[in-house]
Amino acid sequence: GAGVSQTPSNKVTEKGKYVELRCDPISGHTALYWYRQSLGQGPEFLIYFQGTGAADDSGLPNDRFFAVRPEGSVSTLKIQRTERGDSAVYLCATSRGSGSRETQYFGPGTRLLVL
């Protein structure tokens, strides 16, 4: 079956620009997570959705970052006024339900490079 898909796979932008990263979850998965992986590091939690609502956005680094999931399926991570330090791989993961026992399935990520 189809896994988690993320588009675009690569994004190059200039400092100060706005970007949107898209995540298409596995069908029927209600929980959706965004993580960011910098070079040489493990994925770092950004935000968690249960259905349409952001249940935990404690990992968002600042107010330039925002994410939505209006219909409880596809999610978009939005970054305003990008900075070079935002360069990383942005990973989306989904699971059937919430809670620590539910296996999270990751997409291939979007590689963002801010010049």
Place this chain on the structure above:
Amino acid sequence: DQQVKQNSPSLSVQEGRISILNCDYTNSMFDYFLWYKKYPAEGPTFLISISSIKDKNEDGRFTVFLNKSAKHLSLHIVPSQPGDSAVYFCAASGHGSGNTGKLIFGQGTTLQVKP
């Protein structure tokens, strides 16, 4: 403040031998631990997990050991195969991460299995 640590950035073993990957954590509220495997240009894939009420979980060639008193877990792969060459991430979840299912990852260990 790195709550999950993998102190060995890399490990090289001979095919057929045992690979042992280590992970330490600091938050005693974590109650669920996972290992993910990542190939280049792909998202992490779930490998094996263990609940804090157990000290061992086995799945084929993969065994995870948990030592709660030492806040240490390890992943054993035996026998190691060249296809096991990848980056391995240790992750923790549960009450220590807000019980939303968000994962706290270590930095990763790159395993190379030589034929």
